[in-house]
């Protein structure tokens with residue numbers, strides 16, 4: 027049999043090991059310099075969580091998809107916020123020069139068509155054939171059956187416009203990027219159909235490996251939709267190809283536009299929220315006493331082992347000595363109680379104390 031003290035020590039050590047392994051599971055999912063899970067201990071049933079400033083990172087987003095620097099939560103449990111670093115994609119907004127394949131910044135298995143080129147025998151413009159793409163400010167400029175609309179970046183900028191091929195697994199857009207090890211990245215893109223038939227079915231891929239769910243914009247042309255997935259680099263580093271691959275094999279329709287491709291490191295903080303109850307303080311009263319009064323006597327279920335009590339008089343002065351005989355003046359006194367472990371404090375409660383003078387001893391009256 028282990029002595030009791032040793033049992034307690036073993037329990038503490040085991041608890042520590044379990045705690046460390048839980049934290050370690052989180053570390054693998056987050057950026058190398060994010061190594062902690064914050065625990066927030068709140069009083070009551072609601073608290074507001076706030077993000078930290080992380081230099082070089084912006085656009086905070088929470089686990090429920092809301093954005094902004096704060097989130098009010100009303101349930102205990104696990105939450106996270108995330109900020110995004112600088113995108114490492116070149117020309118992800120397609121605003122750079124387009125006729126130069128170097129400044130275009132990406133390659134494609136589709137055939138590039140210069141938007142201003144002629145297309146002999148084409149029905150509808152330079153993008154009449156499946157498996158072709160260009161970069162332009164309006165899909166209607168390069169295919170008469172494509173909807174006229176603006177880009178996502180500014181509404182007047184350029185976008186990647188694609189007439190999808192009737193072959194699966196064709197790379198629409200790919201670019202080599204440098205990744206850091208053990209870092210979470212967000213890979214995101216804005217996509218819209220430019221023709222309502224057979225919307226595209228795109229997929230993110232990294233180093234040839236498909237990633238995340240299929241990206242399928244609605245058939246509502248010009249409705250830019252956001253698609254995103256995250257990826258942890260693990261032990262990978264250096265240059266890797268990231269890509270958008272089309273899985274739709276429909277020849278009819280399957281026409282889409284892409285804009286604002288982002289691949290950026292993300293910083294995520296996990297937050298574990300615990301709610302502790304707010305103490306409810308109840309007082310007796312009004313009370314009266316002869317000569318002096320002990321303020322602790324007015325507290326129902328007085329428990330100095332669990333709570334710290336703060337007593338103030340009607341002028342707001344804190345009374346440090348409240349035990350027997352402390353109160354000699356009539357008045358309204360205010361008391362709060364604070365749980366010593368959780369730090370949660372009750373609402374202040376007031377009580378009125380009336381101090382009566384002690385009766386004079388018979389025989390010493392000056393009138394006698």
Ligand SMILES: [Ca+2]
Pocket residue numbers: 119120121177178179180183184185285286
């Ligand atoms: Ca753009």
Ligand SMILES: [Ca+2]
Pocket residue numbers: 156189190277278279280281
């Ligand atoms: Ca098509």
